[in-house]
Amino acid sequence: MPSEEPPDDDQSPSGPPLPPEDRLWRHPSELGAFGVDDPAATRGGSTDGPTPAAGTSTDRPAGHRRGALAAVALASCLVGAVVALAGVALFGSDEDKDPADTTTFASGPTSVSVRTATTLGAAGGVARSVARIVVRDGSRWVTGAGTLVDEHGSVVTAASLVTGATQMRVTFEDGTARTATMVGTDADTGLAVIHVDAPGVAPANLADESPTVGERVTLVTGPTDDGSGARMLAGQVSTVDDTVQTTSGVHDGMLEIDREVLPDHDGCGVADADGRLVGVSLTGDPNDGRGGVVPADVVADVADDLVSSDAEPHAWLGIEAVDLTGPETTLLGVDGGARLTKVVEGSPAARAHLATGDVVISIDGRTTRSTADVVDDLAALRPQEQVTIRVLRDAKPVDLSVTLGTKPTD
Numbered sequence: 001m002p003s004e005e006p007p008d009d010d011q012s013p014s015g016p017p018l019p020p021e022d023r024l025w026r027h028p029s030e031l032g033a034f035g036v037d038d039p040a041a042t043r044g045g046s047t048d049g050p051t052p053a054a055g056t057s058t059d060r061p062a063g064h065r066r067g068a069l070a071a072v073a074l075a076s077c078l079v080g081a082v083v084a085l086a087g088v089a090l091f092g093s094d095e096d097k098d099p100a101d102t103t104t105f106a107s108g109p110t111s112v113s114v115r116t117a118t119t120l121g122a123a124g125g126v127a128r129s130v131a132r133i134v135v136r137d138g139s140r141w142v143t144g145a146g147t148l149v150d151e152h153g154s155v156v157t158a159a160s161l162v163t164g165a166t167q168m169r170v171t172f173e174d175g176t177a178r179t180a181t182m183v184g185t186d187a188d189t190g191l192a193v194i195h196v197d198a199p200g201v202a203p204a205n206l207a208d209e210s211p212t213v214g215e216r217v218t219l220v221t222g223p224t225d226d227g228s229g230a231r232m233l234a235g236q237v238s239t240v241d242d243t244v245q246t247t248s249g250v251h252d253g254m255l256e257i258d259r260e261v262l263p264d265h266d267g268c269g270v271a272d273a274d275g276r277l278v279g280v281s282l283t284g285d286p287n288d289g290r291g292g293v294v295p296a297d298v299v300a301d302v303a304d305d306l307v308s309s310d311a312e313p314h315a316w317l318g319i320e321a322v323d324l325t326g327p328e329t330t331l332l333g334v335d336g337g338a339r340l341t342k343v344v345e346g347s348p349a350a351r352a353h354l355a356t357g358d359v360v361i362s363i364d365g366r367t368t369r370s371t372a373d374v375v376d377d378l379a380a381l382r383p384q385e386q387v388t389i390r391v392l393r394d395a396k397p398v399d400l401s402v403t404l405g406t407k408p409t410d
Contacts, residue, residue: 125204125205125271125275125276126147126204126205126218126220126269126271126275126276126277127173127220127229127230127232127269128172128173128201128202129147129148129149129172129201129202129203129204129269129277130145130146130147130148130172130204130220130221130222130230130268130269131145131146131147131148131155131170131171131172131196131198131222131223132144132145132170132171132221132222132223132224132225133145133146133155133157133161133162133168133169133170133180133194133222133267134168134169134170134171135161135162135165135167135168135169136165136166136167136168136376137164137165137166138164138166142161142165142263143264144157144158144161144263144264144265144266144267144268145157145220145221145222145265145266145267145268145269146161146170146194146222146267146280147204147267147268147269147277147280147299148172148196148198148201148202148203148204149203149204149206149277149299149300149303150203150303150307151203152195152307153195153196153197153198154183154193154194154195154303154307155170155180155193155194155195155196156191156192156193156267156280156299156302156303157191157192157193157194157266157267157280158190158191158192158246158247158248158266158267158280158281158282158283159185159186159187159190159191159192159248160190160246160247160248160266160282160283161192161266161267162182162185162192162194163185163192165182165380166366166376166377166380167179167376167377167379167380168180168181168182168194168376168379168380169376170194170196170198170222171222171223172198172201172222172223173201173223173229173230174200174201175223178196178197178198179196179372179375179376179379180194180195180196180379181194181195181196181379182194182195182379182380183195183306183307184306185306186302186305186306187248187249188251189251189294189298189302190246190248190249190251190282190294191280191294191298191299191302192306193302193303193306193307204269204276204277205275205276205277206276206277206296206297206299206300207272207274207276207277207278207296208276210240210255210278210295210296210297211237211240211255211272211278212237212240213237213238213239213240214236214237215236215237215272215273216234216235216236216272216273217235217236217237217257217270217271217272217278217293218232218233218234218235218270218271219232219233219235219257219259219261219265219268219269219270219281219291220232220268220269220270220271221233221264221265221268222268233259233265234259235257235258235259235270235291236257236258237255237256237257237258238256238257238258238290239255239256240255240256241253241254242254242255242256244256244282244284244292245284245292246282246283246284246292247266247282247283247284248282251282251292251294253295253298254292254293254294254295255270255278255279255292255293255294255295256290256291256292256293257270257281257290257291257293258290259290259291260284260290260291261281261282261283261284261291261292262283263283265281265283265291266281266282266283267280267281267282268280268281269281270293276296277296277299278293278295278296279293279294279295279296279298279299280293280294280299281293282294315378315379315381315382315383315385315404315405315406316347316348316378316383316404316405316406316407317347317348317349317374317378317402317404318343318344318346318347318348318349318350318405318407319340319342319343319344319347319349319354319374320340320341320342321338321339321340321341321360321371321374322338322339322341322371323336323337323338323339323370323371324336324337324338324339324359332359332392332395334359334361334392335367335369336368336369336370337359337360337361337368337369337370337392338359338360338368338370338371338373338374339357339358339359339360340354340355340356340357340358340359340360340391341356342356343355343356347405348402348403348404348405349402351402351403352389352400352401352402352403353400354389354391354400354402355393357393358391358392358393358398359391359392359393360374360389360390360391361390361391361392361397362389362390363377363378363387363388363389363390364377364387364388365388378404381404382404383404383405383406384403384404384405385403385404386401386402386403386404387401387402387404388400388401388402389402
C-alpha cells in the first residue's frame, strides 16, 4: 500500500545528477581558472564554438591573472611618472630651491608663507640695521621704522613720524631699547635724521645704483614686539624718478613701488636682491595702493647734510642723576623720580639753582619716574626753550624755570 506521507525535500534524488547547464550549482572541478564555466572541463574537452586560431591557447593558468595585474600596475606607474615630470618642467623641483626663498611676510596681524626670489633671503642683512621707532606725539604713541646709515648713530626715517615727537625710542634686532634725539628734518625729501647710541649695530650697505622698473625689492621693518624679528614685505619697482604724494608733502625724484606703505611702515628700509639699501619708504595715499621710496643716494646726501650742519642741536641741561630706590619712593610718597648726583657748574641747571640731592618729579607737567624719562623729555626739546622743572627738596615740591642750552664742545 503506497505511503501517504509527503515526499521529503531533503532526500537526495535517485539516479545520476543533472547536466551542469541544468543545475544551479557547480562542482569546483567544473569551473575554469577564473571561476566561470569551462566547457572543456564539463564536456570532455570539446567546445561548441569555433576552433581557436593556430598559436592561440585557450588555457588560463593561475599565473595569468597575476601577470595581468602586474601589467596594469606598470602602466599606472608610467602614467604617474609622466605627470610628475611634466610638473617639474612647469614648476621646478623643490630640491632646486633655496630654503631661504620661503619667507614669512606679515602685514598687520596677518602672516602668510609664500615662495619668492632670493631677494628676501638677502634682505636679512638690511634687517640688522633697521630699527623699530616708537614716538610719543602728545597723548598718543606712533610706531614706524628707521635705518642706521653710518657708524656715528645716524638713523634715517620719515619726517612725518618724528616731527613734533616728545619722546623717541628705537629698538634694533638685539632687542635693546634706546633713547633717540632729533638731528634734523628735510622738507624737500620728507626725511629726518635722529641720533642714537648703538654700539655693535652695523650700518646698512647702501646701493650704488637705483633699482630699475620691474626689479624686486623688499620693505624691511624694525623688529616686532614679540621678538620674532623684522617683517619683510615683497614689492616691485613701478616707476623711478617720479613725483610722489606722501603724508609729508609732494616729493620729486622718488621711486614708486607696487604696494601701499602703511603708517607703521613709515621710514622702513627698502632692500634689493643683494641685501643693499635702495631707499627709505614714506607713507602715501592709502587709496593709491602704491608707496613712495626716497632713493639711497638721496638718503645718504640728506644724512650727511643734516649731521654736518647740526641744524637742530641737542638741548642740554647739565646734570647727572640716578633713579630713586624703592625705599626712597616710599619715604617721599612718589611713584619714582631722578635724584641729582651732579650739577655742572655754569650749566642751565646751575643757573636755575638746581642742586645736588634734588629729586626731579616732573618736566613741564610730564611726570618723571626715572632718569630715562628725563633723557626722553630733553630729547624732544631744543636749546633756548624754557621749561619748568619740579623737584622735591627736603621732601617739599619746588618749581624752577630753566632755559635750556647747548652742550659746550670739548
